[in-house]
Amino acid sequence: MRDTDHNKEILIIGGGIAGLSTGIYAQKNGYQATILEMHDKPGGQLTAWVRNGYRFDYCLHWLVGTDHGTFNDIWWETGALDEDTIVINHDTRVKIKDEVHGDFYIYNDLDQWEAYLIDMAPEDQTAIEKMCQMMRDSDRLDQFEDAPGLRGISDYFQQVVSAGTFLLTLFRYGKKTTQELVDHLGFKNEKLLNFFHTFFGGQDFSAMGFLMMLGWAHAKNAGYLQGGSFEMAQRIERKFQGLGGKFLFNHRVIEILVENDRAIGVKLADGTVLKADYVISACDGHTALYEMLKAQYLPAQIKQAYDTWPLFSPLVMIGFGINDQIISECHSMSYIRKESRMIGRTPVRExxxxxxxxxxxxFAPAGKTTLLMQFESPWELWEHMEGTEYLDEKEAIRKAAIALLEEQYPGISNKIETIDIATPKTTVRYTGVYKGAYEGFLPSKDVLNGLPMELEGLENFMMVGQWLFPGGGLPPSAQSGKWAIQKLVNQEQKDFVVM
Incomplete structure (x- = not known):
C-alpha cells in the first residue's frame, strides 16, 4: 500500500458514517484514505435492505442539521445533502396510544404543541410555556466547529453569545434528568406527568437531550432525508470515491499493528497485513480497544466508561411488506399497554x-406499504442464543408481531407478503456494535462528556465515531471524522480544507 512518492496514507477501520466522514476530509486535505469495511456495503448502521421489493430501513428517521448550523455544514461538505436532496419536516412527531391514559401527541411545531398541552392541562400553563420556550431557545446553541484542543478564546466567546438566554438553561439543567426538569418546573397534571415519565423519564434521560431534540425539530433543523438511510449512505460514498478515496469491502480487521508505541497498520482476518502512516478506528469502540489493541493504551477514563456507563438497549425490528396501501393515524405510532405482553422471550409493554x-x-412498490415494528430487547437474552434456539425465537417473534399488528390493523394478516426480522444479533453480526447498543452510551445527567479521540502513549492513531459521545448518532459521528483530520493537519502545520 505504501508509496513514498504519494501523499501520506490513512487506514480507516469501518465504513459507517464516521469512517466515511474521516475519509472525505482526509482526501480533501491531501491524504490517501482507504476504508476497510467488514460488510459488503457502506454506511454501517446507516443502512436499509430490500426483501421482495419492500425496503426496510434500520436507521434514519430524522437528522440534526438539515437546515442550518455546524452539522448542516458537515452534511453539505460530505455529500449527505446536495441540491437534489429533499428534506421532509413532519408536522407530528409521534402519536402515542396508551391503554390506561389515552392518546397523546408530540408535535414538531412547538406553538402547536404548547397550545395542545395547555388545552390538556390548563393548570400547568406556566410550566408548559417555560418548557416550550426553553426548547425554542435551544436551537441557538450550536456545536463547535473545531476539534477539542484546537479552539481559541474567541470560539468559546462566540458560543456564549450565540447561546443567548439558553445559556442559563444549560447551567441550570445541564446535569439534570428530564424527570428532574419536569419536577422543577412544577407540572401537576397526572396524564402529562405520565407521558413525560414514560417517554423521557426512564434511565435518567438527559434534560438537555429532551429540550434540544424538540427544539431542533421546531426550527426545522431535524428533518428526514427522502430516500432514507440507503440513499444517504450512497451519496456520501460517492463523494468519498469521487475524491479518490479507496473502499475495501469484506475486509475485517482483527488487529491494529503497533511498533515502538506507534500505529503502523492493521492485520485482516485472512492474515493480510496492510500498513500506512496513520490508523483511525471508526468501528465499534469496544472492539477496537479491547480486541484490536488488546486492551493496551487503555486509560482509566475509557475503562470506567465501558465498565459503568449505561448503554442503549438493543432493538428488535420487524419489517412487514403489505399488499395494500395503508393510511395510518400517524406515520409514527407508539403503543403503551396496561400489562406487558410476551413477544418471543421479551416482555414488551411499549x-x-x-x-x-x-x-x-x-419503501414499497406502488399501491403497497412497508410497516416497521420495533421494541427494546435486552442483550443478555440474545448473547448466547444460536442455531435452532435462535430460529425458534425469531419464529415466536414473527407470530406475536403479526398478532399485535392485527390488533391495530384488523384484517391485515391476509395482506402480508413479506416479513423480515432484525434482532440484536443481526445488528452485531453486520456492524460489530458492542452488546447491540445501536447508539452507544445512553446520555444521562452523569454521562454527558465525551471520551478522548487519542490514546496516551500511542502515536499515529485516533478513534472516531459515536462511542466517543454519549447519545451517539449520525451528527457527532460525522463531526468526529472531521475533527480527526483537523488534528492531523494541525500536527503537520497545514491549513485545514473543507471544500
Whole structure:
C-alpha cells in the first residue's frame, strides 16, 4: 500500500458514517484514505435492505442539521445533502396510544404543541410555556466547529453569545434528568406527568437531550432525508470515491499493528497485513480497544466508561411488506399497554410502528406499504442464543408481531407478503456494535462528556465515531471524522480544507 512518492496514507477501520466522514476530509486535505469495511456495503448502521421489493430501513428517521448550523455544514461538505436532496419536516412527531391514559401527541411545531398541552392541562400553563420556550431557545446553541484542543478564546466567546438566554438553561439543567426538569418546573397534571415519565423519564434521560431534540425539530433543523438511510449512505460514498478515496469491502480487521508505541497498520482476518502512516478506528469502540489493541493504551477514563456507563438497549425490528396501501393515524405510532405482553422471550409493554410509505415512496412498490415494528430487547437474552434456539425465537417473534399488528390493523394478516426480522444479533453480526447498543452510551445527567479521540502513549492513531459521545448518532459521528483530520493537519502545520 505504501508509496513514498504519494501523499501520506490513512487506514480507516469501518465504513459507517464516521469512517466515511474521516475519509472525505482526509482526501480533501491531501491524504490517501482507504476504508476497510467488514460488510459488503457502506454506511454501517446507516443502512436499509430490500426483501421482495419492500425496503426496510434500520436507521434514519430524522437528522440534526438539515437546515442550518455546524452539522448542516458537515452534511453539505460530505455529500449527505446536495441540491437534489429533499428534506421532509413532519408536522407530528409521534402519536402515542396508551391503554390506561389515552392518546397523546408530540408535535414538531412547538406553538402547536404548547397550545395542545395547555388545552390538556390548563393548570400547568406556566410550566408548559417555560418548557416550550426553553426548547425554542435551544436551537441557538450550536456545536463547535473545531476539534477539542484546537479552539481559541474567541470560539468559546462566540458560543456564549450565540447561546443567548439558553445559556442559563444549560447551567441550570445541564446535569439534570428530564424527570428532574419536569419536577422543577412544577407540572401537576397526572396524564402529562405520565407521558413525560414514560417517554423521557426512564434511565435518567438527559434534560438537555429532551429540550434540544424538540427544539431542533421546531426550527426545522431535524428533518428526514427522502430516500432514507440507503440513499444517504450512497451519496456520501460517492463523494468519498469521487475524491479518490479507496473502499475495501469484506475486509475485517482483527488487529491494529503497533511498533515502538506507534500505529503502523492493521492485520485482516485472512492474515493480510496492510500498513500506512496513520490508523483511525471508526468501528465499534469496544472492539477496537479491547480486541484490536488488546486492551493496551487503555486509560482509566475509557475503562470506567465501558465498565459503568449505561448503554442503549438493543432493538428488535420487524419489517412487514403489505399488499395494500395503508393510511395510518400517524406515520409514527407508539403503543403503551396496561400489562406487558410476551413477544418471543421479551416482555414488551411499549412498542412502535412506523408507516414510512406514507411519506416516502422508496419503501414499497406502488399501491403497497412497508410497516416497521420495533421494541427494546435486552442483550443478555440474545448473547448466547444460536442455531435452532435462535430460529425458534425469531419464529415466536414473527407470530406475536403479526398478532399485535392485527390488533391495530384488523384484517391485515391476509395482506402480508413479506416479513423480515432484525434482532440484536443481526445488528452485531453486520456492524460489530458492542452488546447491540445501536447508539452507544445512553446520555444521562452523569454521562454527558465525551471520551478522548487519542490514546496516551500511542502515536499515529485516533478513534472516531459515536462511542466517543454519549447519545451517539449520525451528527457527532460525522463531526468526529472531521475533527480527526483537523488534528492531523494541525500536527503537520497545514491549513485545514473543507471544500
Amino acid at each position: 412498542y412502535s410502528i412506523w408507516n414510512r410509505s406514507m411519506y416516502d415512496e422508496v
